[in-house]
Amino acid sequence: MRKKLEFIADRIEAVLSLHQVPARVTGGTVTPRWVRFQVLPAVGSKISKIRNLSEELAAAMDVTDCRVSRRGAAVAIEIPRDDPQPVRLIPLYNQLTGQPTGQPTNQSPIPPVTAILGLAEDGAPLLIRLPSPDVAHILVAGTTGSGKTMLLQTMILSLAMTNPANQRIGESATGESTNWRIADSLTRSIAMVLIDPQGHAFGLFEGLPHLARGVIRDAEEMAEALQSLVRLMERRNSPAPRVVVVIDELADLLMMGGKAVQEPLTRLTQRGREAGIHIIAATQKPTSAVLGPLVKANFPVRLVGRVTSAEDARTASGWSGTGAERLLGRGDFIAVAEGRVTRFQVAHISPTEIREVVRGIEDGGYFDWAQYKWRMEDGRSRGGGYRAIDAVRRPVQTKRRNKMYAQDWQQLEAIGRCYRETTIDRGTATTL
Numbered sequence: 001m002r003k004k005l006e007f008i009a010d011r012i013e014a015v016l017s018l019h020q021v022p023a024r025v026t027g028g029t030v031t032p033r034w035v036r037f038q039v040l041p042a043v044g045s046k047i048s049k050i051r052n053l054s055e056e057l058a059a060a061m062d063v064t065d066c067r068v069s070r071r072g073a074a075v076a077i078e079i080p081r082d083d084p085q086p087v088r089l090i091p092l093y094n095q096l097t098g099q100p101t102g103q104p105t106n107q108s109p110i111p112p113v114t115a116i117l118g119l120a121e122d123g124a125p126l127l128i129r130l131p132s133p134d135v136a137h138i139l140v141a142g143t144t145g146s147g148k149t150m151l152l153q154t155m156i157l158s159l160a161m162t163n164p165a166n167q168r169i170g171e172s173a174t175g176e177s178t179n180w181r182i183a184d185s186l187t188r189s190i191a192m193v194l195i196d197p198q199g200h201a202f203g204l205f206e207g208l209p210h211l212a213r214g215v216i217r218d219a220e221e222m223a224e225a226l227q228s229l230v231r232l233m234e235r236r237n238s239p240a241p242r243v244v245v246v247i248d249e250l251a252d253l254l255m256m257g258g259k260a261v262q263e264p265l266t267r268l269t270q271r272g273r274e275a276g277i278h279i280i281a282a283t284q285k286p287t288s289a290v291l292g293p294l295v296k297a298n299f300p301v302r303l304v305g306r307v308t309s310a311e312d313a314r315t316a317s318g319w320s321g322t323g324a325e326r327l328l329g330r331g332d333f334i335a336v337a338e339g340r341v342t343r344f345q346v347a348h349i350s351p352t353e354i355r356e357v358v359r360g361i362e363d364g365g366y367f368d369w370a371q372y373k374w375r376m377e378d379g380r381s382r383g384g385g386y387r388a389i390d391a392v393r394r395p396v397q398t399k400r401r402n403k404m405y406a407q408d409w410q411q412l413e414a415i416g417r418c419y420r421e422t423t424i425d426r427g428t429a430t431t432l
Contacts, residue, residue: 005028005035008035008037008061008079009025009028009037011057011060011061012025012037012039012057012060012061012077013025014060015053015056015057015060016039016041016050016053019049019053019056021041021042021045021046021049021050021053022041022042022045023039023040023041023042023045023050023075024039024040025037025038025039025040026038026039026040026074029121029122030081031081031119031121031123031345032081032084032085032086032087032119032345033080033081033084033085033328033331033332033345034067034078034079034080034081034084034328034332035078035079035080035081036076036077036078036121037076037077037078037079038071038074038075038076039074039075039076039077040073040074040075041075047070047075050068050075051068051069051321053068054066054067054068054326057077058079061079063079063080064080065079065080065326065328066078066079066326067079067323067326067327068323068326069321069322069323069341070321080328084328086348087118087119087331087345087346087347087348088347088348088349089116089154089157089158089347089348089349089353090349090353090357092116092118092119092125092347093116093158093161095125096109096110096116096125096127097109097110097162110127110162111127111129111388112131112162112163112188113129113130113131113159113163113188113190113242113244113278114127114128114129114130114159114162114388115127115128115130115154115155115158115159116154116155116158116347117151117154117155117303117333117335117344117346117347118151118154118331118333118344118345118346118347119344119345119347120342120343120344121342121343121344126335126342126344126388127388128155128301128335128337128388129388130242130244130278131239131242131276131278133273134300134301134337134338135278135300135301135337136272136273136278136298136300136301137269137272137273137278137279137280137281137298137299137300137301138278138279138280138281138299138301138302138303139250139281139282139283139286139299139301139302139303139316140152140280140281140282140283140302140303140304140305141282141283141284141286141302141303141304141305141307141312141316141317142282142284142304142305142306142307142316142333143284143305143306143307143308143329144284145306145329145330146284146305146306146307146327146329146330146331146332146333147305147329147330147331147332147333147346148282148284148303148305149201149248149282150331150346150348150349151282151303151305151331151333151346152201152202152246152248152280152282153201153202153204153349153354154346154347154348154349155246155280156192156194156202156205156246157205157349157354157357157358158347159190159192159210159244160192160208160210160357160358160361161357161361162188163188163189163190163210164188164189164190165189165190165191165208165209165210165361166189166190166191166210166212166241188241189240189241189242190210190241190242190243190244191210191211191212191241191242191243191244192208192210192211192212192243192244192245192246193211193212193213193216193225193229193243193244193245193246194211194215194216194246194248195216195222195225195245195246195247195248195253196215196216196217196248197217197219197222197247197248197249197252197253197256198248198249198252199217201248201249202215202246202248203215204351204354204355204358205354205358207358207359207362208358208361208362209361209362210361212243213225219256219257222253222256222257222261223257223260223261223264226245226261226264226265226268227260227264229243229245229264229268229272229277230264230267230268232275232277233267233268233271233272233275233277236275236276238276239273239274239275239276240276241276242276242277242278243276243277243278244278244280245268245277245278245279245280246280246281247279247280247281247282248282249282249283249284250281250282250283250290250291251283251284251285251290251291253265254290254291265279266298269298269299270298279299281299286304286307286312286315286316287312287315288315300337301335301336301337302316302317302318302335302336302337303333303334303335303336304316304317304322304324304327304333304334304336305324305327305329305331305332305333306324306325306326306327306328306329306332307324307325308325309325310325312324312325313325317334317336317341318336319336319341322334322336322341331345331346331348332345332346333345333346
């Protein structure tokens with residue numbers, strides 16, 4: 001591997017030199033899905049010229065694709081690994097919730113109403129806290145096969161695992177549906193509304209106590225549910241407990257429901273945060289014509305998987321030059337939030353694991369992470385730092401690696417050491 005990394009670095013410099021772009025490879029990072037080479041171009045070199053050479057670089061390195069992006073004064077050139085490694089939700093969750101002896105096992109160290117996304121490019125778990133002023137609502141975009149439905153499932157399950165279900169009360173005196181009448185109990189308690197226009201994304205979550213009603217698949221019920229949430233928003237004077245609305249395919253929802261859906265959805269994205277209502281919507285058609293300017297403007301956080309074109313990448317992320325059209329798919333995402341772009345690998349959860357966790361929560365009412373960890377794997381896992389998309393909580397830098405990667409990370413660290421040793425003469429290597 002040492003020779004291979006050195007060989008690829010030489011190829012990168014040779015291709016750039018051949019096209020009159022003098023540059024040096026100064027370091028790199030090895031992740032579960034891809035390898036990043038940090039390239040420092042000469043002063044005055046055009047970054048756009050390097051970006052336009054992505055096909056030539058991919059051919060020289062004998063890979064299917066190559067992603068080029070600017071990071072400060074340097075340029076990142078990323079290529080897929082020959083042996084990609086998976087990131088799994090349950091072991092990642094166990095690593096995050098490891099607690100010292102003596103702490104109660106029914107209290108999670110993960111902040112309230114915080115979803116797990118996956119593993120960030122620096123090796124730290126990546127989380128997102130919905131109540132943060134810089135989050136509020138989330139737009140998930142990506143073409144078929146990008147992993148957006150898996151990301152939604154991971155977020156739903158991680159929220160359910162760390163936050164108790166809401167307590168519902170009986171019918172009001174007016175006879176209005178009480179699905180949205182939620183008792184103000186714990187600040188952690190949440191209710192979920194799952195809207196599944198295509199009918200195949202959220203069926204595994206039927207029976208989850210957090211659901212305010214069953215998974216919604218009918219167009220009329222979708223419109224009624226959103227209008228009920230608007231009424232809840234208007235009469236609420238407290239943001240607790242939180243309501244999380246997850247939509248699998250926003251374009252289909254808008255097409256099926258028309259104005260009856262778009263108007264309440266726009267109002268919820270504009271004013272829902274103050275009332276504790278958060279929208280997580282996914283689409284494979286992130287265009288202004290489909291989403292509409294009002295809906296699109298009220299999603300401050302974008303989680304973008306692979307898209308079909310640079311234009312779609314710009315529309316989905318709100319930024320130019322993110323390179324989302326060159327992501328690897330199958331859970332390879334970028335998070336655009338707080339003025340920065342973070343690449344991460346979505347934590348995977350299998351249908352069997354979803355059923356197991358839902359059954360456990362349904363039986364116990366509150367997810368006992370210690371008991372489930374004991375059932376799912378032998379031994380305890382240690383807790384570690386993580387990065388949170390949240391303006392209030394600063395990202396916690398950590399050098400700890402996940403227990404699930406005990407052997408894989410040893411191999412990756414060995415590769416990284418070899419790479420740093422071989423690039424001393426090129427300059428100081430940097431682990432991003």
